[in-house]
Each structure stands twice: as structure tokens, then as C-alpha cells.
Amino acid sequence: MVNDNIQIKNNKIKLPKIGWIKLKYHRPHKGKILNVTISKTNTGKYYVSLCCETPNIEKLQRLNTTLGIDVGIKSFCVTSNGEIIDNPKFLQKYYKKLLKAQRRLSSKTKGSKNFYKARIKLAKVHERITNCRLDFLHKLSSRLISENQVICLENLKVKNMLKNSTLSKLISDVSWSKFRQLLEYKAKWYGRIVSIIDTYYPSSQFCSNCGFKNEEVKNLNIRAWECPNCKTKHHRDINSAINIKRVGLVQSDFKPVEIVGYEVFESGSSYF
Ligand SMILES: [Zn+2]
Structure with a gap:
């Protein structure tokens, strides 16, 4: 659920139990953050994936193609x-x-x-x-x-x-x-x-x-x-x-x- 445990500010992310750490923010997220997943690649990089609640995506206009x-x-x-x-x-x-x-x-x-x-x-x-x-x-x-x-x-x-x-x-x-x-x-x-x-x-x-x-x-x-x-x-x-x-x-x-x-x-x- 959304709470103050997870926040993003000025290229930093606040994670539960860890606190604020530096973040390379690829693109702004939309909606409320529900949870985060942290993963480490084989080359030693850490990734944070945000799971967000977003409003419904607008459907595109129908085509005949x-x-x-x-x-x-x-x-x-x-x-x-x-x-x-x-x-x-x-x-x-x-x-x-x-x-x-x-x-x-x-x-x-x-x-x-x-x-x-x-x-x-x-x-x-x-x-x-x-x-x-x-x-x-x-x-x-x-x-x-x-x-x-x-x-x-x-x-x-x-x-x-x-x-x-x-x-x-x-x-x-x-x-x-x-x-x-x-x-x-x-x-x-x-x-x-x-x-x-x-x-x-x-x-x-x-x-x-x-x-x-x-x-x-x-x-x-x-x-x-x-x-x-x-x-x-x-x-x-x-x-x-x-x-x-x-x-x-x-x-x-x-x-x-x-x-x-x-x-x-x-x-x-x-x-x-
Ligand atoms: Zn033929």
C-alpha cells in the first residue's frame, strides 16, 4: 500500500529499512507507488522497479487496417x-x-x-x-x-x-x-x-x-x-x-x- 516508506525526490529514492539512496531515474512514474522490487544484474548493477497504480489507459481510435x-x-x-x-x-x-x-x-x-x-x-x-x-x-x-x-x-x-x-x-x-x-x-x-x-x-x-x-x-x-x-x-x-x-x-x-x-x-x- 502507499505510505511514506517509498518516496522519490531529487534523484533519490527512499526505501523501507534502507532510507534514502541515489537513483538514476529513467522516466517519471505515473500514479501511486504500490511496491518496489530490487534486483541485481550479473554485472553488479542494481535496479529498482516500481509497481504503480495508474488510471485506465485511453483506448486508441479504432481502425480498419x-x-x-x-x-x-x-x-x-x-x-x-x-x-x-x-x-x-x-x-x-x-x-x-x-x-x-x-x-x-x-x-x-x-x-x-x-x-x-x-x-x-x-x-x-x-x-x-x-x-x-x-x-x-x-x-x-x-x-x-x-x-x-x-x-x-x-x-x-x-x-x-x-x-x-x-x-x-x-x-x-x-x-x-x-x-x-x-x-x-x-x-x-x-x-x-x-x-x-x-x-x-x-x-x-x-x-x-x-x-x-x-x-x-x-x-x-x-x-x-x-x-x-x-x-x-x-x-x-x-x-x-x-x-x-x-x-x-x-x-x-x-x-x-x-x-x-x-x-x-x-x-x-x-x-x-
Ligand atoms: Zn496463384
């Missing part, structure tokens, strides 16, 4: 609008540093001074990667949620069965579940829908134009293909994202609204 997202093989993800979102360059750089730091640690004698030094170095790289990745995922999820009423994704457990060990795939795998989590809670806050396709659906094999199933596309090396039936030329992942959107929309209870001027009217009477 919908989006399908596919996990990219060479990029982080690809959207049904044709947008290819790459893993941030710095993340790739840090991953290379990570591999180097791991190798260095394994070459040291366990328990030696250099071993502990290498371990802290490795932990620091890990920390930087976690922070950068989270920042990237927050920005991307916020943008996609603000632009779309419905976002359709595949359940990645199915996708994980595809073996692909490129660096970007490695990064995507770790980030994907976090990304989904961010999209889901932001959707709840802002009145958007995240539709997850749960059953196995071979999204990459169907032609998004005519529905023809081309099993040859199972081969991950095929990046682009032409539909033997309707001759549409496809980018592998964009085609897949369009299919994900179509199936995801059927599974969701989304109904478009008619937007006239600034007022929003329901096109179906049973939406609410």
Missing part, C-alpha cells in the same frame, strides 16, 4: 504490406561479440582471476544485448499496434521445427516470444486485436492470390517463386504474411467499422 506478420528467415519479420523489418545491425554486432566473449571464457582456467574477469565481460555483453533487443521490440510493437486494428501471427512453436541456424534466425528466435508478449499486452491496453494462428498451417506454400498449394516452397532456399497456376510472382515471406493475415482474420472476431469523417459507425450490429 489489419496486418499479417511472418517470421523472416533472413530478417526479423516481414509484413503482409510488404515491409521487411531487419534485425538491428547493432544487435548482429553484439552477437558476434557474445560468441567471442564465450570463447574467451571457455579458454580460461576455472576459478582463476582471468576467469572471473571474462565472466563479467560476458555478462556485460549479455546485458547490452538484452537491453538493445528490448528497446527494438518495444518500438516496433508500439508502432505496429498504433497502425493496425488487428495483427495476425503464427504460433512460433510450429516454425521452430524448421532448422535454420543463421545468425539472424538465432536473434529472431530469442526475440519472437517477447515480441508476441509485447504485442498482446499493448493490444489489450489500446483496444487492438492480436490473432494467433494456433493450428499448423503451411502459410508459405499457398499462393496468396489464387490459393494454389505449391509444395516445392517447403524448401527454405526458395526465396521467390511464381505460382504455376495464376503466374503471380511471390516473395516467399511476404506471401506467407498475407496468408497469415487471411487465416488470422477469419479466426478473430474483427469486423471493420465504417469511418465517416471523425465519427465511427458500426457496420454490424452484433459487434459489442
Whole structure:
């Protein structure tokens, strides 16, 4: 509960039993502080997380835009609008540093001074990667949620069965579940829908134009293909994202609204 045990003033925080200590305040908190959690990272930094009671978040104005997202093989993800979102360059750089730091640690004698030094170095790289990745995922999820009423994704457990060990795939795998989590809670806050396709659906094999199933596309090396039936030329992942959107929309209870001027009217009477 709120009491005087926890206070923040002039870049200092007052904690129960500890008293006032210096604080690097990242951004002002909103609402009443309910409790604090103190955690220590592997690199020896202390973090204070504030749990606050905030007033209800205002829902965003409803839109008719919908989006399908596919996990990219060479990029982080690809959207049904044709947008290819790459893993941030710095993340790739840090991953290379990570591999180097791991190798260095394994070459040291366990328990030696250099071993502990290498371990802290490795932990620091890990920390930087976690922070950068989270920042990237927050920005991307916020943008996609603000632009779309419905976002359709595949359940990645199915996708994980595809073996692909490129660096970007490695990064995507770790980030994907976090990304989904961010999209889901932001959707709840802002009145958007995240539709997850749960059953196995071979999204990459169907032609998004005519529905023809081309099993040859199972081969991950095929990046682009032409539909033997309707001759549409496809980018592998964009085609897949369009299919994900179509199936995801059927599974969701989304109904478009008619937007006239600034007022929003329901096109179906049973939406609410
Ligand atoms: Zn076709």
C-alpha cells in the first residue's frame, strides 16, 4: 500500500529499512507507488522497479487496417504490406561479440582471476544485448499496434521445427516470444486485436492470390517463386504474411467499422 516508506525526490529514492539512496531515474512514474522490487544484474548493477497504480489507459481510435506478420528467415519479420523489418545491425554486432566473449571464457582456467574477469565481460555483453533487443521490440510493437486494428501471427512453436541456424534466425528466435508478449499486452491496453494462428498451417506454400498449394516452397532456399497456376510472382515471406493475415482474420472476431469523417459507425450490429 502507499505510505511514506517509498518516496522519490531529487534523484533519490527512499526505501523501507534502507532510507534514502541515489537513483538514476529513467522516466517519471505515473500514479501511486504500490511496491518496489530490487534486483541485481550479473554485472553488479542494481535496479529498482516500481509497481504503480495508474488510471485506465485511453483506448486508441479504432481502425480498419489489419496486418499479417511472418517470421523472416533472413530478417526479423516481414509484413503482409510488404515491409521487411531487419534485425538491428547493432544487435548482429553484439552477437558476434557474445560468441567471442564465450570463447574467451571457455579458454580460461576455472576459478582463476582471468576467469572471473571474462565472466563479467560476458555478462556485460549479455546485458547490452538484452537491453538493445528490448528497446527494438518495444518500438516496433508500439508502432505496429498504433497502425493496425488487428495483427495476425503464427504460433512460433510450429516454425521452430524448421532448422535454420543463421545468425539472424538465432536473434529472431530469442526475440519472437517477447515480441508476441509485447504485442498482446499493448493490444489489450489500446483496444487492438492480436490473432494467433494456433493450428499448423503451411502459410508459405499457398499462393496468396489464387490459393494454389505449391509444395516445392517447403524448401527454405526458395526465396521467390511464381505460382504455376495464376503466374503471380511471390516473395516467399511476404506471401506467407498475407496468408497469415487471411487465416488470422477469419479466426478473430474483427469486423471493420465504417469511418465517416471523425465519427465511427458500426457496420454490424452484433459487434459489442
Ligand atoms: Zn496463384
